[in-house]
Amino acid sequence: MRKLLITASVLALGAAVMPASAETVRWARASDALTLDPHSQNQGVTHTFAHHIYETLVDRDVEGTLIPRLATEWAVKEGDPTVWVFTLRQGVKFHDGADFTAEDVVFSLDRARSDKSNMKQLHAGVQSVTAVDDHTVEVKMSGPSPLYPNNLTNTFMMDKTWTEANNAVEVQEAGSTDDNFAVRNTNGTGPYMLESRDPDVRSVLKLNEEHWAETKPAVTEIIYLPIADNATRVAALLSGEVDLVQDVPVQDIERLGSSDGIKVTTGPENRVIYFGYRFGDEPLKSSNVTDKNPINDPKVREAMHLAIDRNAIQQVVMRGQSVPTGVATPPFVNGWTPELDTYPEKADVEGAKALLAEAGYPDGFTITLDTPNNRYVNDEAISQAVVGMLGQIGIKVTLASRPITQHSPLIQNSETDFYLLGWGVPTFDSAYIFNDLIHTQAGHYGAYNPSGYTNPELDAKIESLETEVDLDKRNATIAEIWATVQEDRVLLPIHNQVLAYAMKDGMNLDVHPENQPRLYNVTFGE
Amino acid sequence: MSTPQNPATPVATKPPSRLYRMWDSDVFFSFRRSPVTIVAATVAFVLVLAAILAPWIAPYNPFDPASLNLMDGFTAPNSNSMMGNYFLLGSDHQGRDVLSTILYGSRVSLFVGVSATLFAMAIGISLGLTAGYVGGTTDSIIMRVADIQLSFPAILIALLIFGIARGIIPPSQQEGMAIWVLIVAIGLSNWAQFARTVRGATMVERQKDYVSAARIMGVHPLVILIRHVLPNVMAPVLVIATIGLALAIIEEATLSFLGVGVPPTQPSLGTLIRIGQQFLFSGEWWILFFPAITLVLLALAVNLLGDWLRDALNPRLR
Numbered sequence: 074m075r076k077l078l079i080t081a082s083v084l085a086l087g088a089a090v091m092p093a094s095a096e097t098v099r100w101a102r103a104s105d106a107l108t109l110d111p112h113s114q115n116q117g118v119t120h121t122f123a124h125h126i127y128e129t130l131v132d133r134d135v136e137g138t139l140i141p142r143l144a145t146e147w148a149v150k151e152g153d154p155t156v157w158v159f160t161l162r163q164g165v166k167f168h169d170g171a172d173f174t175a176e177d178v179v180f181s182l183d184r185a186r187s188d189k190s191n192m193k194q195l196h197a198g199v200q201s202v203t204a205v206d207d208h209t210v211e212v213k214m215s216g217p218s219p220l221y222p223n224n225l226t227n228t229f230m231m232d233k234t235w236t237e238a239n240n241a242v243e244v245q246e247a248g249s250t251d252d253n254f255a256v257r258n259t260n261g262t263g264p265y266m267l268e269s270r271d272p273d274v275r276s277v278l279k280l281n282e283e284h285w286a287e288t289k290p291a292v293t294e295i296i297y298l299p300i301a302d303n304a305t306r307v308a309a310l311l312s313g314e315v316d317l318v319q320d321v322p323v324q325d326i327e328r329l330g331s332s333d334g335i336k337v338t339t340g341p342e343n344r345v346i347y348f349g350y351r352f353g354d355e356p357l358k359s360s361n362v363t364d365k366n367p368i369n370d371p372k373v374r375e376a377m378h379l380a381i382d383r384n385a386i387q388q389v390v391m392r393g394q395s396v397p398t399g400v401a402t403p404p405f406v407n408g409w410t411p412e413l414d415t416y417p418e419k420a421d422v423e424g425a426k427a428l429l430a431e432a433g434y435p436d437g438f439t440i441t442l443d444t445p446n447n448r449y450v451n452d453e454a455i456s457q458a459v460v461g462m463l464g465q466i467g468i469k470v471t472l473a474s475r476p477i478t479q480h481s482p483l484i485q486n487s488e489t490d491f492y493l494l495g496w497g498v499p500t501f502d503s504a505y506i507f508n509d510l511i512h513t514q515a516g517h518y519g520a521y522n523p524s525g526y527t528n529p530e531l532d533a534k535i536e537s538l539e540t541e542v543d544l545d546k547r548n549a550t551i552a553e554i555w556a557t558v559q560e561d562r563v564l565l566p567i568h569n570q571v572l573a574y575a576m577k578d579g580m581n582l583d584v585h586p587e588n589q590p591r592l593y594n595v596t597f598g599e
Numbered sequence: 600m601s602t603p604q605n606p607a608t609p610v611a612t613k614p615p616s617r618l619y620r621m622w623d624s625d626v627f628f629s630f631r632r633s634p635v636t637i638v639a640a641t642v643a644f645v646l647v648l649a650a651i652l653a654p655w656i657a658p659y660n661p662f663d664p665a666s667l668n669l670m671d672g673f674t675a676p677n678s679n680s681m682m683g684n685y686f687l688l689g690s691d692h693q694g695r696d697v698l699s700t701i702l703y704g705s706r707v708s709l710f711v712g713v714s715a716t717l718f719a720m721a722i723g724i725s726l727g728l729t730a731g732y733v734g735g736t737t738d739s740i741i742m743r744v745a746d747i748q749l750s751f752p753a754i755l756i757a758l759l760i761f762g763i764a765r766g767i768i769p770p771s772q773q774e775g776m777a778i779w780v781l782i783v784a785i786g787l788s789n790w791a792q793f794a795r796t797v798r799g800a801t802m803v804e805r806q807k808d809y810v811s812a813a814r815i816m817g818v819h820p821l822v823i824l825i826r827h828v829l830p831n832v833m834a835p836v837l838v839i840a841t842i843g844l845a846l847a848i849i850e851e852a853t854l855s856f857l858g859v860g861v862p863p864t865q866p867s868l869g870t871l872i873r874i875g876q877q878f879l880f881s882g883e884w885w886i887l888f889f890p891a892i893t894l895v896l897l898a899l900a901v902n903l904l905g906d907w908l909r910d911a912l913n914p915r916l917r
Binding site for chain 1: 663664665666667668669670672673692693694765769770773774775858862863864876877878879880881882883
């Protein structure tokens with residue numbers, strides 16, 4: 074609701090002011106886009122940057138609803154529920170002057186579906202893509218897929234001729250040292266063109282005068298500056314070195330908000346922070362219990378759930394800048410219900426201890442918790458707090474803190490017993506969570522399920538979501554899956570992130586639920 | 600029944616005790632003459648003692664996560680938290696008492712610093728003695744390696760070693776080994792200074808008659824090196840070791856500040872500074888200030904002691 078009000082007021086204010094002169098915005102955030110190849114990394118920071126240069130068929134506004142971008146209309150084909158028909162925008166040109174046509178969409182979707190693409194799980198249900206005419210594309214799915222357009226919000230359109238001419242058809246494989254022309258060069262249809270780029274230091278984007286949109290962006294030049302250190306980034310804004318700081322540390326929101334000439338906008342992000350742990354009979358690598366896996370006992374998982382004081386984390390670690398949650402999905406997502414989202418008001422230390430004793434661990438056990446320290450808001454501090462809370466019920470946790478680049482491989486290679494992760498849901502549907510976090514790791518499922526949790530019955534239900542056309546029936550299945558996930562305590566959710574953007578006064582930018590601010594939407598004026 | 604007195608042994612002629620002789624020596628004469636050194640020694644002594652006695656004098660045990668209460672967090676110095684606990688130097692973002700974390704933290708810092716310096720000393724002295732005594736190709740190889748290493752900043756070498764260790768040790772063991780990795784990394788990045796000094800002194804000593812005499816008598820070279828040469832090259836080594844200790848403490852702090860040092864649940868001074876630095880703008884200055892000032896005092900005191908030792912042991916400056 075609050076977000077709605079903010080948005081409404083900003084829109085009202087913004088509309089009254091017309092951009093008059095050239096405006097440069099110096100935009101600082103914690104990290105840089107990992108690559109410019111638009112299909113190489115399914116990662117928020119990379120997508121956010123790419124959205125300024127490349128465009129997608131459909132997009133999501135700050136309310137989370139789908140809006141047209143390069144596609145003006147999309148509908149299921151009459152008489153065939155397995156085919157989606159996209160009508161493309163006319164008169165769109167790439168930065169090099171080439172026309173944007175259906176051929177480019179076919180090429181881009183095929184590239185995004187290719188083996189090395191990091192976006193392929195979003196297009197797993199696609200069988201073929203065909204151009205009907207210059208401005209109509211048909212996507213044939215393996216079954217009815219009523220929600221497929223939701224998967225297209227981060228799949229960018231490239232120019233077929235340009236990509237082929239520069240030998241960049243093969244996608245740069247995520248996490249590899251592969252290189253191609255598209256990693257360093259761009260040719261999109263977006264409102265900005267890449268002027269210069271020094272990775273991890275500085276990138277400059279200039280306005281694309283030929284862009285199809287009727288209203289020209291107020292920001293004519295973007296200077297993108299990754300500044301990793303929190304204090305340095307905040308200092309840069311305070312000293313006027315930058316105009317916009319995207320990753321504002323929670324402890325500095327108050328100070329920045331009360332500083333002259335600076336304002337802070339906050340809003341909920343569509344991202345849940347949770348802990349995962351290892352299931353299965355095999356003993357944990359990091360535990361002193363060497364004959365079995367304590368976590369595999371549901372009582373132990375329940376005890377851990379009870380021991381965590383989510384409200385204390387919200388108040389102290391997050392300084393109020395989070396929404397504690399009892400379920401591993403943000404309220405934006407289809408499938409979330411207030412009933413699922415319940416959690417103990419306070420930690421129940423005695424109850425948790427009793428459960429541990431019942432499970433046969435009256436003295437607790439040891440385990441190592443792997444945490445990133447530069448990815449999510451206060452990630453390391455959250456883990457540290459949880460170490461203390463679990464310590465109170467006798468579970469002695471060793472904290473292993475690493476930068477996200479070293480943390481991710483532990484998850485992807487299942488080398489962790491207990492870990493913190495954050496999960497954003499770009500499709501705004503629970504299936505995205507189930508596919509990657511809950512389903513047994515197999516094929517294009519379970520990419521982020523290093524826990525070894527496997528439940529064939531649940532897997533079958535998750536797979537059925539992909540082709541279920543009856544939305545009521547589908548939602549009922551989603552509810553059933555969540556009930557099992559909650560009962561088994563497959564994940565240990567902590568909270569949903571709240572985002573804060575700090576900027577100089579007179580600049581207006583809404584918090585985007587996927588943390589993908591679009592600078593072409595910035596307005597100036599009080 | 601009276602004990603016969605012995606007036607023939609007056610008190611004045613009794614040989615002075617060892618302690619008194621030490622106090623009266625040239626080295627300690629210069630100590631007594633330098634107020635700065637006395638202050639430095641006192642500060643270092645107090646800090647080291649406090650670190651050693653931390654488990655007994657610290658009001659809380661910050662390394663025991665079970666005793667922490669998050670709701671104690673961000674309490675200002677000399678005040679009570681919401682939970683009613685008193686914190687002399689305030690509490691940090693995890694509800695840990697800053698005074699206790701400093702006491703325990705300097706323990707970690709000192710342990711790593713001393714161990715790393717001893718490690719560097721052991722390597723540096725043995726390689727230096729070998730190079731200086733054997734000479735020739737062995738000398739060239741050892742000293743060129745030292746030259747190459749000295750051309751890089753020590754912190755880079757330590758980071759390199761740390762990175763390699765991270766790659767070798769399986770993830771589940773890394774945290775338990777972190778302190779040892781740190782000691783090896785800092786030790787290996789600092790041996791070259793020791794080796795250089797010892798080599799130079801050894802080359803001088805080996806020309807001297809007592810060494811030649813021992814050699815002619817057929818004493819084993821190893822015995823000559825350890826029993827005869829080593830004691831004569833120890834003075835400069837002590838000076839380097841003291842200054843090296845201060846550097847090792849700072850190096851550990853730097854590594855921990857960069858986030859590659861000890862785990863955040865068992866913070867050293869550097870880790871505490873890294874954590875506190877996040878709260879600079881939000882007004883919780885004590886989380887950064889007290890650990891930082893402790894590190895400054897510790898490093899400065901040890902450094903001043905090193906300076907004094909260098910002057911005191913240098914015959915040319917006497």
